[in-house]
Amino acid sequence: MGSLHAVIMAGGSGTRFWPASRQRRPKQFLPLARGQLLIRAALERLIGLCPVERTWIVTNPQQAKLLGKLLLDFPSSQVLIEPEPRDTAPCIALATATIAARDPAASMVVMPADHVIAPVATFQQLVRRAEALAADDRTLVTFGIAPKHPATGYGYIECGESIDSQAPPAFVAKRFREKPDLATARQFVAAGNFRWNSGIFVWTVAGIRAAMAASNPELAAGSEALSPLLAKGDKRAIGKAWKALPKISIDYGVMEKAQRIAVVAADLAWDDVGSFPALTSVGDVDAHGNAAVLSGGAQQALLESAGNIVYAEGERTVALFGVRDLVVVAVGDAVLVCPKERAADLKVLVEHLRATGRSDLL
């Protein structure tokens, strides 16, 4: 079995944490992991599993600069730069080409930079289990999260029979199901053999290359073509090859068509921290259901208030008096107040800001 490499996908830039997150400072750079930046927590999750010289962060040019500032100890040689965003399949193809050039026998664990996962020991145990399942160079392994509620914001994986009798359990994946409507999600949860698709994958270089070749030859060919260009460091040629890659997610592009997928039962605390109300799961929550993420000297003062979410940075105090179920965000140049139930629609506000000439705030 080859060495394990880790790939942290840090390309995304969402709007659902505005004004804390910005185009130039996406969610993975917010201190949402118990005060730690999500991307820092992702790196710490790998300590003991994978040394830094086998850890890769795939990101865009802007975020690469931010990485250099915020993760001073992470070597820039381990940062892979996507010339432009093309979804997760090209991102993984780039990482695979890079790792293959060093160690064709390597295994890979691939994960988003912006999830909260605990405890670390369980995560590492799951990676080891998945690595063993993927060692046949044919099986792709995905982490399946036991659904806590009929979420409509996640994809689901329908699990079939157990692969073996070892722990933690692993199942044959029968089918990937896209984000369902509520009724379907309820059926999935009631059925008992459906799990949330966490976006965390384990496979070998050989395994993912074979799956790409079988399901998406264009992607596989593009990835092969990238290898010698990366070795030469020819930016222009890399950019051109990059543009030839199909713009598609790894789920649609590869996983849904793959022949052998195993689901490890990832029974750990997992949250993709999709919008401010998720801070109720990952932040500090008081007896009145108020959640807070405070950093850089920020404080709060709550009176006769319940069910609120406070996110604040810097030397300021957020005082709430007599309010319920609000999201209140205070950072250097902006304050946001919206009801919790509208927090998932923040992109509407962000579009409004763009349309009214306030791109300076985005």
Next chain:
Amino acid sequence: MGSLHAVIMAGGSGTRFWPASRQRRPKQFLPLARGQLLIRAALERLIGLCPVERTWIVTNPQQAKLLGKLLLDFPSSQVLIEPEPRDTAPCIALATATIAARDPAASMVVMPADHVIAPVATFQQLVRRAEALAADDRTLVTFGIAPKHPATGYGYIECGESIDSQAPPAFVAKRFREKPDLATARQFVAAGNFRWNSGIFVWTVAGIRAAMAASNPELAAGSEALSPLLAKGDKRAIGKAWKALPKISIDYGVMEKAQRIAVVAADLAWDDVGSFPALTSVGDVDAHGNAAVLSGGAQQALLESAGNIVYAEGERTVALFGVRDLVVVAVGDAVLVCPKERAADLKVLVEHLRATGRSDLL
């Protein structure tokens, strides 16, 4: 008829504009007069009526320092310092003693520093009318505001017969009525001859001294005793004399007992800006009933929001998305969110901050 002097009472320090107002920066130093500091607007209201060498600001030692910083062109020799707060009667006694030493035949207009009054021309016309009424050295004149609603937060003056046939009208004051309950306030408004007590007074030095002597000899004696001490500038003696003055308001201490009070019908836009919801009257209001007072580069971005009050200072944007009837305040070191209907109770929050060791914010 002697010269007119103006006395601006700037001693108060409320809590109902926290966190915009602080102990060291009370309401009169907020830009609530169409972007102007209230105290600056009070001074500008006197232009053409009263030159600066006959304009006096009575305040406490802390605010005197702030005055020096914020009103660079106002001479410190015109600032009268109360050694400690003792309500409005001693404040007026101090101003009277000072003015009497310069010009025993002077008239005085006395007004709070923290009201919004417009238009200025009407205000000045009313002062001139009042000055003429007070010229007999016996009549004390007060500005009576036509009540717009049955307010329970103001004192009322019951007006009797017209004093003369001149305009603007002036009436004999029959009775001062303290802040009424709602039912009583409704009766007052329905009666038609009740006016809000604005706290703006006009009298001569001789007139107010006579009224003090008749109604409150202790106050009158204290004021007389202050005169030579002020001339000498003996701070210790002034402090001692100050402490001997009765701690009482001019309304309770003098006006309610005075024999000859005239009420001029002050039919102008007047607001004592008692708490944040008053910004709906004195701030910029949009088509959805959102009021804003923005200064120092502050901006707002409102979407699907109505009936809110935004107060912001400095280079920051307050974004509201999908909220109603909130007060949102953002200043350098603090953000406040509370429902409009709780804004009058902000002292409760301020007390909570004090009790929880956050006096740094007060």
